[in-house]
Amino acid sequence: MSRGLDHIVHAVRDLNAAAALYRRLGFTVGARNLHPPAWGTQNHIVQFSGGFVELLAMADASRIEPHAPRHFSFGAFNRDFLARGEGLSMLVLEGGDTAAEAETFRTAGIGDFEPFHFERAAARPDGTSVKVAFSLAFARDPAAPDIGFFTCRQHHPENFWNPAFQQHPNTAATIAGVVLVADNPSDHHIFLSAFAGERDLLATPTGVMVTTTRGEIQVMAPATFASHFGVAPPDTARGARLAALRFAVRDVRATANLLRNADPGIGQHMGRMIAGPAAAMGATLVFEPVQ
Secondary structure (H helix, E strand, C coil), X not given: CCCCEEEEEEECCCHHHHHHHHHHCCCCCCCCEECCCCCCEEEEEEEECXXXXXXXXXXXXXXXXXXXXXXXXHHHHHHHHHHHCCEEEEEEEECCCHHHHHHHHHHHCCCCCCCEEEEEEEECCCCCEEEEEEEEEEECCCXXXXXXXXXXXXXXXXXXXCHHHHCCCCCEEEEEEEEEECCCHHHHHXXXXXXXXXXXXXXXXXXXXXXXXXXXXXXXXXHHHHHHHCCCCCCCCCCCEEEXXXXXXXXXXXXXXXXXHHCCCCEEXXXXXXXXXXXCCCCEEEEEECC
16 A cells, blocks of 8 residues: 655654744644643644644653653653754654554564554644544554654544645745655655555666655765755754654745745755744755645
């Protein structure tokens, strides 16, 4: 089964500052939500049609469950990630039959974790409280210990997706793709093929690319990333890192004007507007024309 992008986690130490940053960059940011106590995390959602960015920070870390055999701890992973720094911590693909996906990952040798299910309250634009629920199947790339991978199935999508949250002043229409940085991009070919359910990966002059049913996953070497986006790549001493989010925007000129007014440090490189790690809390945010 082919799996498209579902969402990307941007882990930060100050959730209020992250929400303010994304609003300043022209995104509509949803209400604050709390995860289960075993995770100890909280978030804001930046929603698009069919995908979203999850701005995530720690809340009460006192009850976080530790990693255990066949158990991936979402809270422990992000707590430890934030102890090393802010940035893009998790790559999430759309899920279907969660139990079947967990078995597929086990058979492929990319993870042997029990599926996880949780529910939480969410707020509609009018403030009405509704229930949302998710089932997750985790995977693991040993050559990328600082990236969390899982699929996400929504059980009440009608309560989660809302067109009112998908209209952004910066004209962003969708998440066009994500970019990983690795010393040897081809080392991640087998993992990404199994994780995304895509047999055919494309080797390009910039590295490796998976074209999913919703968005692209690219893997670049550090020097290639720096040349391509004009900003420093994350440190890959521990392995591959999730480095950049690419947003497709409808009106490049309007987006550029808004971003320049938001932060003079945001620059233009190869026809794209780039908010680098210093401006975007450890992440690289790329704004490019809708294709």
